Amino acid sequence: MIDHNPKDMAPAIWFEALIFLSSYYPLFLILLIRDVDHKVEGISVGCVSLELSISGWALSLFLLSSLSSLIVGTMVRKLLMHQEGGTSVKVKKVNQIRGDMLNYTLPFLIGLFAFDYEDYQSIASLLIFLVFIFSFVRKEQISLLNPMFLLMGVRLYDVEYKEVGRAAIGNGTVLCLGKVVESNEILQIKETAGIYFIFPKK
Numbered sequence: 001m002i003d004h005n006p007k008d009m010a011p012a013i014w015f016e017a018l019i020f021l022s023s024y025y026p027l028f029l030i031l032l033i034r035d036v037d038h039k040v041e042g043i044s045v046g047c048v049s050l051e052l053s054i055s056g057w058a059l060s061l062f063l064l065s066s067l068s069s070l071i072v073g074t075m076v077r078k079l080l081m082h083q084e085g086g087t088s089v090k091v092k093k094v095n096q097i098r099g100d101m102l103n104y105t106l107p108f109l110i111g112l113f114a115f116d117y118e119d120y121q122s123i124a125s126l127l128i129f130l131v132f133i134f135s136f137v138r139k140e141q142i143s144l145l146n147p148m149f150l151l152m153g154v155r156l157y158d159v160e161y162k163e164v165g166r167a168a169i170g171n172g173t174v175l176c177l178g179k180v181v182e183s184n185e186i187l188q189i190k191e192t193a194g195i196y197f198i199f200p201k202k
Helices: 013-023 025-035 056-081 101-112 120-140 147-152
Strands: 043-045 052-054 087-096 154-163 169-177 187-192 195-200
Touching (some): 013 056, 013 147, 056 154, 056 169, 056 195, 087 169, 147 154
Parallel strands (some): 169 195
Antiparallel strands (some): 087 187, 154 169
């Protein structure tokens, strides 16, 4: 049997887009730094005597990724501390899902080479590149392997668990702040915005 429409964990597209933009914060930071130069047009930065400026595109994309990182970081950490209405469970088996950092970090290299925001062809190419990468990431369902999550202490796990008060065993892919281990401690699992979170029971 072939399922052409698998129903695996799929974050809401708006939240997945924010996660994606936050993952490329280092790229936009690199491009912003490279864009600071002696230019005739642009937004002035630093001392007036230095006559340095940056393009609106460089600043806009950097601010967009910064805002996305702030929103995602705040939301995810809050959701991983505690949510109302979670399902009480005990973790029986756990396996951390490790992503291939090369796939995520390779695009950062474009910021180290001869890319600039001086012509619309370069800007259009960058935007098309990002749209395609986002499409690939969404189809492959690897947006939660965002390397920026590691800096926040957030990890992705495959867990097998038993609901408290029930005999049935469940399993799923969950985000956790910290490290999940097998134990008899009661934790809680809840789905929010298409993502399953596991967090301590209050």
